Every structure is written in C-alpha cells, then in structure tokens.
Amino acid sequence: MGSLRKYAAIFRYTFRDQLAYMPAFITGQIFFVVIIFVFFSLWKVIYGTKVLLAGLSLSQTLWYLTFTETVELSKCRIFQTVQNEIKDGSIAYALNRPYSYYGFQTARAMGESLVKLAPIMVLGFLSALLFVGPLPGYLGALPFGLILIIGGLLLNTLWMLNIGLLAFWTEDVTPFYWIFQKLIFILGGMFFPIDLFPDWLQGTARALPFAYSAYWPALTMVSFSREAFLTGLAGQGIYIALLTLTGAALFRGALRKVHVQGG
C-alpha cells in the first residue's frame, strides 16, 4: 500500500509538531506522580502484612498501575477534534483530500500520543522506583510491554475516533467518552489488576476489549510471560480490526446521513 507513506508522514509531522508542547505537558504531569503516591499509600494498607495478592506483590501492583496509567495519560482526546470538525463543518474540507479521514486522524492522534508516552514512561519509572524500588525484569519485558502499550494507545485512539464520529448523530459525544473511560477504569483493569476480580468476572473482563488497553500491556510489563504477551497482541489485533471496521461503517453511515439531512 503506497499510501502508507502518507500516513507515516502525517504521524511523523504531528509528532514533531506536538514536541513543542512537551515542556508544558511534563509540568502538567506532576499530577501523575501524586496519583502514584496515592496508589502506593492505598495499596500499602490493602496489602497490610500480606506478601502476595492474587499472585502479585505490592511492588508489582504499583508498577502495574503505573503502566495502566501510562496508557491512560498518553492518549490524545481525538474525539473532541472529530466532534468539533463535524460541528463546524470543516470535516468537509478534510474529505476533499486524497487520504482517508479515518487514517489521517489515527496517524495524527498516534503522533500526539507517542510524544506524551516518552515523558510519562520516564516519570512513571522514576516515581515507582522511588516508592517501591526497581521492578525485576523491567528491561527484559520493556520491548514487549512497549509494543502492547502502543497497541493499547492505538485501541484507545480508535475508540475515541469512533466516539467522535457519533457527533454526526448526537449533539455531544462526551458522555460516550465518559462511559468508555469508566469501562477502561473498571473492566479494563486500570485501577486494579483483573486478577483481583471475583472469579466469575475475571474471564469475561480478560476477554473484553477494555483489558487490551490496560490490563494486558501492564501485566506483560510486571509479570512477563510469552503467553501473556501473545494473548495481548492477538487480542489487540482482533479488536483493532473490529474497531476499524466499525469506524468504517460509522463513517459510511455518517456520509449517508449528511446526504439525506445536510451538513
């Protein structure tokens, strides 16, 4: 596909463009260190004298949360951009360009997300190190974990893109975003590892798409296994494909609606 070059270029230039926001972004992420500290204090109480909870140590759990937060905080709120472009009609101009709107926005959002990812990874590393000490096997798991973290970012981007496209039908899509975000928080295992869930919920939560944005990447980082990595990767692949197909269908529906009801 020759057009891949196009999207790679869009990604690259957005990445560079967004670098300008890096200093402000890092300053804003002091918040992140505070969250990690709160998690640390909370989980210390939960653990009490126990060494392991559902197979994870306090140190592992805190590192786990650092990674789920990393995916969450690196995301680009692309649904707002899409919603605005639909509302002010400027999407019409994007449709007159030789690229897929969907592909363009994905490349752009990923460019922005990856700019955010680097400092957050570093900050997360430093704060977790400060509170609970080093994570055994960090460097070995990092290449695999990073792949899944980036996969998780892509999943989130596609979710938000699809949510943004709903602006063709509803006034404000933010509530959909909130619902999605809460699903990631709870079912995706962002606030507590899925391993702590009651048994009846664990299997379902692991299979649902939300876990592939948070749980699987973080699990691969803190308790690396080939199976966890491959499960995460395969699941991400499937859900990325499904979300892309959904997005394409939404987009076709949207164009039909514009055709019937006007811009």
Added chain:
Amino acid sequence: MILEIEGLNKSFRSPVKAAGLSGQVRSLVKREYREIRAVRDVSFSVPRGEMLAFIGPNGAGKSTTIKLITGILYPDSGSISVLGMDPHRQRKALSLRIGTVFGQKSQLWYHLPARDSFDLLGSIYNLSAAETARRVAELTQVFELKDFLDQPVRKLSLGQRIRCEIAASLIHSPEILFLDEPSIGLDVVVKARIRDLIKRLNEESGITVFLTSHDAGDIEKLCRRVIVINEGTAVWDGSVKEMKYSLLNRRIIDVKLEEELNLDLEGVTVLKSRPYSAKLEADLNRVDMREVMEALIRHNTIQDINVSTIPMEEVIAHIYENRTAGGVGTWEA
C-alpha cells in the same frame, strides 16, 4: 469547460422539533421531517482559467453546492462534471486535482515551519520529494515566502500565514482552487496584497478560481463574473459590473449648495439635506440622469457635485435582504 452543472437539485430532510412537552414526547416516537430544498435547479458552467465569485447569504445553498461539486454530496437530480469527472464517484481522484483554502481553518502545522507542512502535503498528494522541493521553490518565489518559510507557523502574522495557506493549497498544482473567505480578518493593506497574489497566480498559471466571500472588495477586485445563490436558486449569474447596474441601478449624488436644496423629482430620494449640502439617491430605472442634473441646475446654485455608484457592499446587502422575494425577476432592470 472545466466545470459543468446542469439542472442541479438537492433536498434535505430535516427533523422537525415539535413545540411543548407533548410535542417533544411525540417526536420521540414518531419523527416528522420537513423537506428543505437546499439547491433548486442550478445550472452554470465555468471555463478554464476563470475567476468566479460564488456568493450568497448564510444558509443560501452555497456550501451545499460546493459539497456537490467536490463530491461529498450527490445531487437528487441534475448532472455535475468537474474536470470531466463525476465528483461523487471519483472523489479521491478529483481531490488530487483541486485545492482548497478555508480562511478560518488552517491546514498548516502550528508549531512547525510552513516548509514542513508543505513537505507533508507533498506526501499527502503523492508527490516525490524532488517534485515537492521544486514546487516549494516555485511557490516561495511567487508568494515571497523566503523570509519566513522556516519560522514556526505560530510566529507568523496573519497575512504571512494566509500567504502560506494559499501556497500550501497549490503544492500539488491543482487545476481548480476553492477559496473560502481568504481575506477574513486581514487589514486593508494585506488584503490588497493577497488579492494581487491571487490575481497574478490566475494570470500566470491559468488556474480556475472559485471564490466564496462576503467581502465586496474581494469580489470586485478579483472576479469579473459572479454567481449569487439565494434560497437555493442562482439569482444572478453574470458580470460583477453589470450586477451593480442592473440589480441596483442607483446613483448617490452629493451636492454642495449656496442655499437650501430645492428639488422635487420622481425617482429621486433625498437622503440627507442640510443648509448648504444634500445627499440624494437617484433610481435610474425611474428617472434619467440628465433630468436629475437639469432639475438640480435649474433650481439650485451648485458649488460642487459628486456622483457615485452604490457601493458593492450595499448591492450585496440588497440582494441578501430580498431573500424571500426570490428570483432575478424581482430586480427588473
């Protein structure tokens, strides 16, 4: 002909929101729709190299027409051919041959130098690095961008930015350029500069320009032909100059006098009268200029006189305000 439109019609179905609580509840169950005829039987054609103003009040059907031309919408009936293509079927192929500038929305990456955005657009339009470089060099010269091409776009003045925007839309050497409010927010000097550039571009490269603007100056200075859309109908398609004369064939006469104005003539309205000066409006469809002059000279001692046409802005306002009247026939010459 680069663009041919024949008997274009496009209607939308818009949900009707019923009033009151019971109405709202009812509309939840059964939605009622109102049909809006956004474009009605519009036909026109544009030869290659023409600069055309396409104007109309907000909601008149302008942007619907442009969406039809660029293939985002397809017509209920009628035919459109743009560069020999069916825009709806060949939207992507067409997009490689048209350019757009949307004055209110930038296509440049804010923190990067304009040069980077140009390179990116080169990739988007499938140009090779060498082709892009050649085009950027050309456009840099035409639009005189050399001094700020490597500065981040956020540091440019609005005038510089618009120059970059227009250049950016030309990277892929489009054959038709859609300019939507290109001079919005610019000061008089910069406006004139941008107009000169667009004019030169059109003369030198032969690009067809489709200008949408509410700025009378843009229309008068750039275009010879204007199409006015109102309530979905093309109410005027002809020369800009002629529009002024046939739609609002009036003159404003400013006179300086030695006494108070003494004039009573059918077709002449006194807009303002002071002891030593007056402002009149003569409707040349009802009265001859010669008669006005004769009457003035016969009954008054004139010190100075100045006759001017109605400013373009007023002509446009007049057309827009007459929206319910509809049709060219309202302003019979």
